[in-house]
Amino acid sequence: MVITLSILSSVLFFATFTVARPAAKSAILPTSDLPSPSGLTLQYIALGVGTQNYTCATSTTASVPVPDGALATLYDATTFFSKPGHQSAMSSLLDSNLALKPNKDLDVLGHHYFVPPLTPTFDLGATLLSAKRLAKVPSPTGAIDWLYLVDDLSGRSHGLKAVYRVETIGGKAPATCDGLDTSKVLTVNYAAEYWLYN
Numbered sequence: 001m002v003i004t005l006s007i008l009s010s011v012l013f014f015a016t017f018t019v020a021r022p023a024a025k026s027a028i029l030p031t032s033d034l035p036s037p038s039g040l041t042l043q044y045i046a047l048g049v050g051t052q053n054y055t056c057a058t059s060t061t062a063s064v065p066v067p068d069g070a071l072a073t074l075y076d077a078t079t080f081f082s083k084p085g086h087q088s089a090m091s092s093l094l095d096s097n098l099a100l101k102p103n104k105d106l107d108v109l110g111h112h113y114f115v116p117p118l119t120p121t122f123d124l125g126a127t128l129l130s131a132k133r134l135a136k137v138p139s140p141t142g143a144i145d146w147l148y149l150v151d152d153l154s155g156r157s158h159g160l161k162a163v164y165r166v167e168t169i170g171g172k173a174p175a176t177c178d179g180l181d182t183s184k185v186l187t188v189n190y191a192a193e194y195w196l197y198n
């Protein structure tokens with residue numbers, strides 16, 4: 001009886017542990033080309049869906065779109081992306097406009113936006129990362145770059161120390177501003193995996 005109880009309690013302990021820390025168990029960051037997250041603990045893997053914003057100085061080929069922040073909803077995809085082989089299956093969650101398919105009911109984890117002048121911010125409510133870019137590598141598919149961002153030490157961050165942007169889809173500006181409206185922010189739809197560490 002004592003043995004049965006102790007087996008039962010270790011099974012329960014293990015089950016609780018597994019449920020509480022799904023991300024840490026099996027998730028493997030899908031790049032080795034960015035600095036490794038040494039000493040940090042994976043908190044969430046988010047699916048970011050939104051726009052990369054750009055501005056144009058003129059409507060001619062002489063101007064190149066200049067990055068002007070981004071706005072994205074961060075969905076909790078930790079369980080989905082923790083499974084081996086699922087890192088590249090992200091497109092199954094998205095429609096052709098890079099919006100989350102209505103039948104994929106992922107929880108909203110938070111929001112990614114820029115604080116003026118141009119500070120990338122990851123706001124999960126209870127935790128927040130005010131970030132600066134430390135490294136970037138080109139996306140293997142020609143989408144926006146894969147990035148490694150860390151706490152900018154502005155004092156605004158709490159509960160998060162770093163984030164990777166990987167498995168990007170879309171988000172790239174046209175090569176030039178030819179024919180684009182200079183009075184408007186140019187928004188380009190994108191999606192990405194954000195791996196958030198503390």
Ligand SMILES: *[C@@H]1O[C@H](CO)[C@@H](O)[C@H](O)[C@H]1NC(C)=O
Pocket residue numbers: 050051052053068069070071114185187
């Ligand atoms: C970026 O574009 C979004 C629309 O997707 C807009 O709501 C947001 O205000 C823009 N951000 C900036 C900094 O222009």
